[in-house]
Amino acid sequence: MRLAIIGGGIIGRTHAEAIRACPTSDLAAIVDPFETGKALAQEYGCAHFQSLDDLIAWTSGPEAGARVEGVIIATPNALHVPQATRMIEAGLPVLVEKPLGESHAKCTALVALSEETAVPGLVGHHRRHNPLLQAAKAAVDSGAFGQLVSGTISATLYKDSPYFDVPWRREAGSGGPLLINLIHEIDLARYLFGEITEVSALSANVQRGFAVEDTAAVILRFQEGGLITIALTDAGVGPWSWDTTAGENLARFPAMPAVSHMFSGTRAGMSLPDLAFWTHEGAQNWTTPQVNRPRSVQPADSYIEQIRHFCAVISGEETPRITLADGARNIAVIEAIQRSVQDRCPVILDPGQSRAV
Numbered sequence: 280m281r282l283a284i285i286g287g288g289i290i291g292r293t294h295a296e297a298i299r300a301c302p303t304s305d306l307a308a309i310v311d312p313f314e315t316g317k318a319l320a321q322e323y324g325c326a327h328f329q330s331l332d333d334l335i336a337w338t339s340g341p342e343a344g345a346r347v348e349g350v351i352i353a354t355p356n357a358l359h360v361p362q363a364t365r366m367i368e369a370g371l372p373v374l375v376e377k378p379l380g381e382s383h384a385k386c387t388a389l390v391a392l393s394e395e396t397a398v399p400g401l402v403g404h405h406r407r408h409n410p411l412l413q414a415a416k417a418a419v420d421s422g423a424f425g426q427l428v429s430g431t432i433s434a435t436l437y438k439d440s441p442y443f444d445v446p447w448r449r450e451a452g453s454g455g456p457l458l459i460n461l462i463h464e465i466d467l468a469r470y471l472f473g474e475i476t477e478v479s480a481l482s483a484n485v486q487r488g489f490a491v492e493d494t495a496a497v498i499l500r501f502q503e504g505g506l507i508t509i510a511l512t513d514a515g516v517g518p519w520s521w522d523t524t525a526g527e528n529l530a531r532f533p534a535m536p537a538v539s540h541m542f543s544g545t546r547a548g549m550s551l552p553d554l555a556f557w558t559h560e561g562a563q564n565w566t567t568p569q570v571n572r573p574r575s576v577q578p579a580d581s582y583i584e585q586i587r588h589f590c591a592v593i594s595g596e597e598t599p600r601i602t603l604a605d606g607a608r609n610i611a612v613i614e615a616i617q618r619s620v621q622d623r624c625p626v627i628l629d630p631g632q633s634r635a636v
């Protein structure tokens with residue numbers, strides 16, 4: 280499959296590397312009006328365009344052939360929905376980076392367009408392509424974990440000052456760790472445990488002093504009754520986050536020997552990314568020892584698997600593992616969390632806005 284990347288920044292580069300490493304894809308073009316994108320296109324020896332119009336003209340011109348068969352949208356958040364809309368209208372399947380869009384309402388319109396046109400879309404919650412997470416999901420689906428009772432997620436991601444030189448990362452509506460980082464945790468939690476029906480949250484911006492938060496404490500209630508708490512910060516130090524423990528993107532992040540997710544079920548306790556799986560030896564009681572029988576997996580690169588899957592979605596061999604509706608639901612949860620912060624009260628989510636995962 281010949282793919283194009285719109286937005287040749289940090290994650291655009293990760294996608295370019297994954298496309299090169301994936302046997303079923305080629306990088307045909309990069310669209311980016313700025314220097315970083317142009318330099319990336321030169322490095323990868325692919326076509327470079329300033330605008331979506333130029334890409335569409337190139338790929339649909341009389342001599343074009345099948346120049347581009349799918350497009351990855353890796354631009355700032357506010358551009359995701361308008362650019363994905365444009366691509367779907369041009370008949371091109373999209374892999375849209377998270378967050379799918381700035382608001383649930385805008386995302387919903389995109390979901391409807393994809394359904395009407397039958398042009399598929401996938402959202403870049405790449406963790407679902409990781410065998411680690413798929414093994415955790417298998418443990419839940421098999422019944423070995425039981426029902427979710429409670430859980431703790433830590434997303435501790437200290438970011439240095441230059442990261443915030445890019446204006447959208449510190450502006451309300453596009454930046455802040457709730458939109459940039461927490462959304463991955465929401466997707467992970469929904470993937471494992473189903474729909475979130477109520478949220479409650481506090482946030483703080485005292486460390487960085489930007490309009491957006493740098494820290495948040497979030498509580499989620501799931502449809503089946505379980506509760507998960509999340510500690511999120513981009514201003515605090517500690518190894519406890521998926522990004523810095525799972526070894527998913529070693530070009531950017533270290534893989535430290537710590538745990539970021541702890542889930543307690545009615546039959547077992549499970550942590551990630553070490554895939555520890557704790558059950559009682561003998562009677563299930565707090566006085567009885569528990570043993571850890573970690574699940575084992577064959578590691579694989581989530582970003583490469585994401586590209587392989589995107590190619591299979593384009594060819595019609597697979598259906599999207601993370602649908603546009605999933606991306607929209609994740610935004611609905613984030614919006615509810617933001618409202619809880621603002622109104623200082625719990626917010627109930629309408630399960631009708633969601634799709635089963």
Ligand SMILES: NC(=O)c1ccc[n+]([C@@H]2O[C@H](COP(=O)([O-])OP(=O)(O)OC[C@H]3O[C@@H](n4cnc5c(N)ncnc54)[C@H](O)[C@@H]3O)[C@@H](O)[C@H]2O)c1
Binds near residue numbers: 285311356358376377
């Ligand atoms: N899946 C992940 O783990 C992950 C990781 C990082 C970023 N992201 C997401 O990817 C997106 C980009 O993040 P980033 O960190 O790479 O940002 P970035 O600022 O490094 O890159 C954005 C790129 O988009 C380009 N751009 C701006 N306007 C454009 C336009 N109109 N047309 C085409 N290109 C344009 C910029 O020149 C830049 O090269 C964000 O939505 C972010 O949330 C996802």
